Amino acid sequence: EVQLVESGGVVVQPGGSLRLSCAASGFTFDDYTMHWVRQAPGKGLEWVSLISWDGGSTYYADSVKGRFTISRDNSKNSLYLQMNSLRTEDTALYYCAKDGFGGLRMDVWGQGTTVTVSS
Amino acid sequence: EIVLTQSPGTLSLSPGERATLSCRASQSVSSSYLAWYQQKPGQAPRLLIYGASSRATGIPDRFSGSGSGTDFTLTISRLEPEDFAVYYCQQYGSSPFFGGGTKVEIK
Numbered sequence: 001e002v003q004l005v006e007s008g009g010v011v012v013q014p015g016g017s018l019r020l021s022c023a024a025s026g027f028t029f030d031d032y033t034m035h036w037v038r039q040a041p042g043k044g045l046e047w048v049s050l051i052s053w054d055g056g057s058t059y060y061a062d063s064v065k066g067r068f069t070i071s072r073d074n075s076k077n078s079l080y081l082q083m084n085s086l087r088t089e090d091t092a093l094y095y096c097a098k099d100g101f102g103g104l105r106m107d108v109w110g111q112g113t114t115v116t117v118s119s
Numbered sequence: 120e121i122v123l124t125q126s127p128g129t130l131s132l133s134p135g136e137r138a139t140l141s142c143r144a145s146q147s148v149s150s151s152y153l154a155w156y157q158q159k160p161g162q163a164p165r166l167l168i169y170g171a172s173s174r175a176t177g178i179p180d181r182f183s184g185s186g187s188g189t190d191f192t193l194t195i196s197r198l199e200p201e202d203f204a205v206y207y208c209q210q211y212g213s214s215p216f217f218g219g220g221t222k223v224e225i226k
Contacts, residue, residue, distance in 0.1 A: 104154070107166045
């Protein structure tokens with residue numbers, strides 16, 4: 001069974017840092033681009049970042065550029081999101097998602113991990 | 120950045136009715152780059168349609184996608200009780216972007 005399981009979400013103060021993890025199983029992890037997508041409480045989906053299969057290419061939403069860093073460890077079938085200089089507006093449920101075969105869509109999603117930025 | 124605007128914000132329909140959801144792009148989008156997702160309360164999004172009109176694995180044929188350029192449509196031919204949810208369109212470029220969503224609610 002193809003599965004993504006996120007972890008690492010906690011309550012953190014503004015200005016703090018956090019690293020999210022996503023454990024992948026059931027597919028050849030290093031064949032696929034991976035994404036982080038977030039959803040603020042009661043709001044819609046916001047794409048955050050993507051990383052190519054080999055980690056050689058990364059892209060970020062303007063709202064997190066310079067503060068968040070996406071990475072992956074293909075030997076551990078794991079995806080990460082390092083989040084620095086956190087703001088209250090970063091409060092959200094963070095999903096990791098897998099690219100579909102051939103790309104251009106996200107065909108498998110985890111259940112998400114909750115990040116709350118609050119003093 | 121290509122912005123996607125979905126309409127209506129909320130669609131109130133009865134089971135068995137046809138639902139037509141719109142997604143308009145701020146500039147032309149390749150059909151290959153347009154996808155639709157369904158999200159139910161407390162659940163992760165689920166891929167429905169990719170390439171504007173191709174159904175994802177396991178998606179019933181009552182769901183169909185169409186459109187090109189700046190105007191795309193998701194149609195649910197006959198609403199089943201499990202179809203009441205929020206639907207998002209997405210354009211997948213180097214900076215993917217989701218529309219604001221359309222909530223399909225029971226009338």
